[in-house]
Amino acid sequence: MQPSTRERIVVTAARLMQRQGYVGTGIKQLAKEAEATLGSVYHFFPGGKEAVAIAAIKYSGEEFAAILRTALDGEDDPATAVDACARLLAKELRASGWRDGCPVTATALETLGTDSDIQRACAEALRSWQDMVADKLLRAGLPARDARELASTVIGTLEGAEVTAQVNRDDEPLLVAGRHLSRLVSAYRSDLAARDADRGRT
Template sequence: MNDTRERLLITGERLFRTQGYSGTGLKQLAQEAEAPWSSMYHFFPGGKQQLGAEVIRFAAERYAALIAKAFAAYPDPADAVAAAFKAEAKILAESNFRNGCPVAAVTLDVASTVEELREPCAEAFGLWITTIAQGLAAGGLPAKDARELASHVLSSLEGAILLSRAEKSVAPLERASAFVVPAVRARLQARGRNNRR
């Protein structure tokens, strides 16, 4: 990937996390990425919407890799889910509750009115659900059950991030984790018992 283009995507993701899509201006983005203004339209001739879509896809791949890494690091998928909630709580606390999810920020901001951005947002969430489902399936859940549970995990995590930002407290993430992690563990253990019958 071109260094300037990558800097624009990384900076775009950071700014979307903290101030959303509508609150991020192209001049600010180029300036903070230390990129020439002309490079913005060189790499993203479709303007802000194209940039936004590519930032979402960039963030989607980046976070999918982190999710996969978490599941690879923990033999028990429930521990990987717990780690994801803890990691988000740490990110929020260290950023004074400014660093939310870049895809959620764009979804809330403009996905209902800008189809060119709704589609990559839906694809991003779909990729994360698939990645979580793969981690859960590795723990013995059938693919359909793993995908349904993964959707629940992601919905809970994203909702808890939003509540934590609103409350300026990690308590919503901790409360959500206290329900979600035991639910994941119970589903995995039930599957294990069924397999032994």
């Protein structure tokens, strides 16, 4: 089934924002590469560039969530799952020729200091990813506060490592981040097990 005109516009916007940022993506270029008219873009997105960007961020957020979900659901051990997330991100980034980083992070950085719908869409995407990791950690037995804080650390570290990998055109920053995050998750679980054992002896 062929994608609709609206879908082509959103997917194209997401790809362009990955490669050249929100500021560098223009409506005319977007329409041309999506094989759509300017009239079509404004028909589906009366709010113009910002409205398209918000839809693209939501789309990209779901794409990244799918990568996380594949890695998290593919491993029972959360420490191994976190490392798998980093390795899968590294694989995807390498396969794109280091071009397709995270458009959510790029757009968030470009629009910092604004109280805008774009910033809110970026924040929502980041929260949804953190919630996915936190849920994995909760199911592994971590307390809610530890799970939330550790999930925030995981997502923040992976996002930063992805940017570094893209700049250096080298997946090592992501692979290193995955290994260290895995150790961190293991340490949390070991600490929890030790606390439980201490309670059992008292």
